[in-house]
Amino acid sequence: MSDILESIRSIVGAAGLISSAEETAQYATDWRKRYRGSAMAVVKPASTAEVAAVVRACHESRTGVVPQGGNTGLCGAATPDSSGSQIVLNLSRMNRVRAIDAHNNTMTAEAGCVLGNLQKEAEKAGRLFPLSLASEGSCEIGGNLSTNAGGTGVLRYGNTRELVLGLEVVLPSGEIWDGLRGLRKDNTGYDLKQLFVGAEGTLGVVTAAVLKLFPLPRSRATAVAALQGPDRALDLLKGTLDACGERLTGFELFSDFCLSLVLKHFPDASAPFAKRFPHYVLMELSDTRPGDAVASLAESVLGAALENGEILDAAIAQSNAQAKAFWKLRELISDAQAHEGPNVKHDVSIPISGIPDFIRATDAELARAHPGVRMVTFGHVGDGNVHYNVSAPEGIAPDVFVRQTAAINLIVHDSVARFRGSISAEHGLGQSKRDEIRRYKSPLELELMRKIKSALDPHGIMNPGKVL
Amino acid sequence: MSDILESIRSIVGAAGLISSAEETAQYATDWRKRYRGSAMAVVKPASTAEVAAVVRACHESRTGVVPQGGNTGLCGAATPDSSGSQIVLNLSRMNRVRAIDAHNNTMTAEAGCVLGNLQKEAEKAGRLFPLSLASEGSCEIGGNLSTNAGGTGVLRYGNTRELVLGLEVVLPSGEIWDGLRGLRKDNTGYDLKQLFVGAEGTLGVVTAAVLKLFPLPRSRATAVAALQGPDRALDLLKGTLDACGERLTGFELFSDFCLSLVLKHFPDASAPFAKRFPHYVLMELSDTRPGDAVASLAESVLGAALENGEILDAAIAQSNAQAKAFWKLRELISDAQAHEGPNVKHDVSIPISGIPDFIRATDAELARAHPGVRMVTFGHVGDGNVHYNVSAPEGIAPDVFVRQTAAINLIVHDSVARFRGSISAEHGLGQSKRDEIRRYKSPLELELMRKIKSALDPHGIMNPGKVL
Numbered sequence: 001m002s003d004i005l006e007s008i009r010s011i012v013g014a015a016g017l018i019s020s021a022e023e024t025a026q027y028a029t030d031w032r033k034r035y036r037g038s039a040m041a042v043v044k045p046a047s048t049a050e051v052a053a054v055v056r057a058c059h060e061s062r063t064g065v066v067p068q069g070g071n072t073g074l075c076g077a078a079t080p081d082s083s084g085s086q087i088v089l090n091l092s093r094m095n096r097v098r099a100i101d102a103h104n105n106t107m108t109a110e111a112g113c114v115l116g117n118l119q120k121e122a123e124k125a126g127r128l129f130p131l132s133l134a135s136e137g138s139c140e141i142g143g144n145l146s147t148n149a150g151g152t153g154v155l156r157y158g159n160t161r162e163l164v165l166g167l168e169v170v171l172p173s174g175e176i177w178d179g180l181r182g183l184r185k186d187n188t189g190y191d192l193k194q195l196f197v198g199a200e201g202t203l204g205v206v207t208a209a210v211l212k213l214f215p216l217p218r219s220r221a222t223a224v225a226a227l228q229g230p231d232r233a234l235d236l237l238k239g240t241l242d243a244c245g246e247r248l249t250g251f252e253l254f255s256d257f258c259l260s261l262v263l264k265h266f267p268d269a270s271a272p273f274a275k276r277f278p279h280y281v282l283m284e285l286s287d288t289r290p291g292d293a294v295a296s297l298a299e300s301v302l303g304a305a306l307e308n309g310e311i312l313d314a315a316i317a318q319s320n321a322q323a324k325a326f327w328k329l330r331e332l333i334s335d336a337q338a339h340e341g342p343n344v345k346h347d348v349s350i351p352i353s354g355i356p357d358f359i360r361a362t363d364a365e366l367a368r369a370h371p372g373v374r375m376v377t378f379g380h381v382g383d384g385n386v387h388y389n390v391s392a393p394e395g396i397a398p399d400v401f402v403r404q405t406a407a408i409n410l411i412v413h414d415s416v417a418r419f420r421g422s423i424s425a426e427h428g429l430g431q432s433k434r435d436e437i438r439r440y441k442s443p444l445e446l447e448l449m450r451k452i453k454s455a456l457d458p459h460g461i462m463n464p465g466k467v468l
Numbered sequence: 469m470s471d472i473l474e475s476i477r478s479i480v481g482a483a484g485l486i487s488s489a490e491e492t493a494q495y496a497t498d499w500r501k502r503y504r505g506s507a508m509a510v511v512k513p514a515s516t517a518e519v520a521a522v523v524r525a526c527h528e529s530r531t532g533v534v535p536q537g538g539n540t541g542l543c544g545a546a547t548p549d550s551s552g553s554q555i556v557l558n559l560s561r562m563n564r565v566r567a568i569d570a571h572n573n574t575m576t577a578e579a580g581c582v583l584g585n586l587q588k589e590a591e592k593a594g595r596l597f598p599l600s601l602a603s604e605g606s607c608e609i610g611g612n613l614s615t616n617a618g619g620t621g622v623l624r625y626g627n628t629r630e631l632v633l634g635l636e637v638v639l640p641s642g643e644i645w646d647g648l649r650g651l652r653k654d655n656t657g658y659d660l661k662q663l664f665v666g667a668e669g670t671l672g673v674v675t676a677a678v679l680k681l682f683p684l685p686r687s688r689a690t691a692v693a694a695l696q697g698p699d700r701a702l703d704l705l706k707g708t709l710d711a712c713g714e715r716l717t718g719f720e721l722f723s724d725f726c727l728s729l730v731l732k733h734f735p736d737a738s739a740p741f742a743k744r745f746p747h748y749v750l751m752e753l754s755d756t757r758p759g760d761a762v763a764s765l766a767e768s769v770l771g772a773a774l775e776n777g778e779i780l781d782a783a784i785a786q787s788n789a790q791a792k793a794f795w796k797l798r799e800l801i802s803d804a805q806a807h808e809g810p811n812v813k814h815d816v817s818i819p820i821s822g823i824p825d826f827i828r829a830t831d832a833e834l835a836r837a838h839p840g841v842r843m844v845t846f847g848h849v850g851d852g853n854v855h856y857n858v859s860a861p862e863g864i865a866p867d868v869f870v871r872q873t874a875a876i877n878l879i880v881h882d883s884v885a886r887f888r889g890s891i892s893a894e895h896g897l898g899q900s901k902r903d904e905i906r907r908y909k910s911p912l913e914l915e916l917m918r919k920i921k922s923a924l925d926p927h928g929i930m931n932p933g934k935v936l
Binding site for chain 1: 594663683757851
């Protein structure tokens with residue numbers, strides 16, 4: 001066993017160190033098996049002090065450290081390179097909720113807490129922790145913080161960045177920065193926590209956080225509106241925000257082609273209307289007040305939109321089961337697309353006002369360059385995040401289509417750049433978009449990022465090869 | 469005229485350069501005349517390109533640059549030192565609203581826009597820009613961003629940091645960073661704008677920003693509740709948040725002594741109740757829905773609190789005039805205290821749950837060390853921000869009391885630190901708390917701040933002597 005592994009074992013004990021190639025393999029690849037690396041060892045510290053000591057040892061020996069949570073990321077940020085010289089620092093054993101403060105509306109949680117568990121702990125305390133995403137059953141809050149995770153609650157509650165008041169971070173030197181403050185106002189110098197949120201582990205290891213809690217919603221209304229296209233969706237969004245304010249907690253657009261894929265591949269699903277329409281919006285209102293006031297509000301907003309021709313039809317869920325069935329239509333789109341065959345996905349954001357033109361322009365360009373491709377366009381339009389996915393033409397050989405991936409990415413992302421959007425709205429850069437981002441970010445901005453990286457991690461031991 | 473002034477004049481023209489000592493004097497002191505400096509010149513650029521050229525010239529000649537907006541700050545951050553070697557870079561001529569995007573709910577404004585004007589522009593577009601503070605008639609958005617201004621809307625809408633989506637910044641090198649994005653989701657590397665918000669001009673010059681807009685509230689209820697003390701205020705806050713969620717837009721606590729000073733010095737003001745009580749909470753609910761639903765909600769929340777003994781009495785404003793009169797009671801406290809004689813002010817924040825104990829402990833310690841001092845305690849309890857002010861004992865000679873300022877600060881701020889609070893909740897550090905903060909921030913955190921400063925401004929030309 002090498003010197004560095006000996007010293008790590010003396011810190012975390014046998015229970016915290018995995019070094020056989022057989023056992024490290026599952027930590028050295030991402031869950032989709034897109035990125036395969038090789039780890040010198042997987043280290044599972046049980047406390048912040050252990051994390052600090054491990055990072056100090058790595059700092060001294062210039063060993064690369066790859067922080068890892070639930071390993072649910074989509075960009076390979078938690079996967080080591082193939083050299084076998086990096087350690088994976090898995091935080092899953094640090095899974096304590098250190099405190100819940102009901103009057104301060106905060107929860108202090110360690111990095112390895114599974115997101116779904118934090119939602120449950122908050123609810124037990126009569127509070128809402130609003131971060132919610134598909135992987136919530138296994139992703140960990142340290143990963144959510146490090147990638148500034150988005151999800152379905154952003155329209156109302158913001159990204160993970162907006163949900164954190166304080167952080168505890170082990171710096172690349174192995175020092176512990178205690179920034180675990182529970183304050184909503186603190187103007188005493190640079191807001192350092194902002195550096196570590198979304199840095200994908202390249203500036204330090206997040207070990208704990210003070211998270212914001214919110215009042216629990218006590219009533220909810222879910223509806224589907226049928227409409228001509230994205231332009232009308234924007235008008236509906238504007239009118240609904242004006243009328244309902246922060247009650248609007250969901251606003252998702254999907255095309256009829258998305259619906260048709262869901263209905264084709266999931267025979268249990270049923271269309272929201274007897275007739276079919278070009279596009280649909282799934283809308284959710286919620287309120288801390290119990291009762292059916294939000295349902296009446298949804299009715300009046302949709303009624304007015306129907307009357308002025310903004311929408312073509314509307315259905316408000318009459319039961320929890322129906323509300324779930326409406327959401328299911330939206331949630332099954334990704335899976336339905338996978339069943340349909342090969343596709344290229346894009347997680348992009350655009351200023352909301354530009355979404356209709358972006359879709360039109362990009363659709364046209366793709367149709368010209370790749371005849372027969374089928375656009376599966378849906379997303380969190382309420383926060384500007386479009387999952388602009390492209391399915392292969394019917395009948396094309398999968399390997400032929402896969403070879404077009406880079407060309408399709410280029411068209412879509414160049415179009416995003418023209419609309420002043422982002423090529424990674426909520427998934428981060430990791431290793432997957434590290435090179436591509438150089439095409440879209442100014443050299444000056446990249447240089448600023450490098451300056452920050454060098455200032456905090458001069459030896460480049462933190463998650464080497466990610467982001468920058 | 470020196471070389472540097474010659475080259476600055478060639479950039480901004482005669483209209484943009486003030487160099488006579490007579491005329492620069494008003495820019496070289498803050499509005500309260502607490503900090504008096506001397507400027508080599510006051511430069512008033514008319515565009516981002518001019519700002520960039522001026523900063524480049526200062527970079528080359530290693531001339532200190534003191535950015536300045538409306539010059540309404542309380543900590544001397546916009547005042548040059550007394551050397552006469554620094555220039556004041558006043559952004560007031562850059563006062564254009566570049567764009568309002570109603571569908572994206574954003575406004576792009578230059579740094580020199582007066583906050584009150586931006587509120588009006590937003591309202592003309594049927595939107596709310598919720599940042600609101602006492603100096604809104606003259607403070608400028610660039611200053612608000614650079615100090616991460618707080619104000620009365622934080623409970624509901626957050627600090628200035630939470631209200632900005634993108635920034636344009638002239639870096640200490642004179643390069644322009646175009647980060648003017650209007651995106652609610654963008655995870656493509658470090659969130660650089662966070663560095664400049666709240667940096668008080670020490671890392672660069674904010675020249676423009678993309679700001680978030682919100683739906684306009686259409687109904688409002690204002691009430692005063694009487695209660696025993698801060699503990700009960702916390703219970704009321706919790707219950708009100710649970711019931712009303714984001715409708716709660718104001719929650720201000722003040723003691724009966726505060727009220728008595730207002731009634732003494734402003735004979736037009738009248739007490740909210742015929743009887744007097746130990747403490748009061750001013751509460752405001754608002755909603756995008758028109759009508760009297762929020763008034764009924766306020767009634768039901770306060771009725772329940774009255775029934776379970778949390779509060780002792782309650783009055784809901786029956787007219788706009790009465791609502792204004794209630795707010796006036798709260799707003800006049802500072803002025804009333806000034807009329808009462810010398811005092812020492814503190815702008816501190818505490819985790820909300822710790823506020824009652826903080827007040828008790830600090831009151832007791834001050835009473836022991838400075839017998840006869842009178843605590844004028846009030847503040848935005850809803851966001852943890854307490855204006856813990858200390859008025860001189862009756863009859864004491866002002867100069868005797870003024871000599872106790874440092875000792876009183878020490879007691880209050882040490883107490884804040886014990887409760888894990890902040891000694892500057894919303895006013896920043898500037899020059900006033902630059903030395904004091906070293907007592908309360910860890911050496912590690914100060915070192916991190918210095919590393920960031922050196923990385924971005926290696927020659928230290930940006931607002932020298934402020935913050936760090």
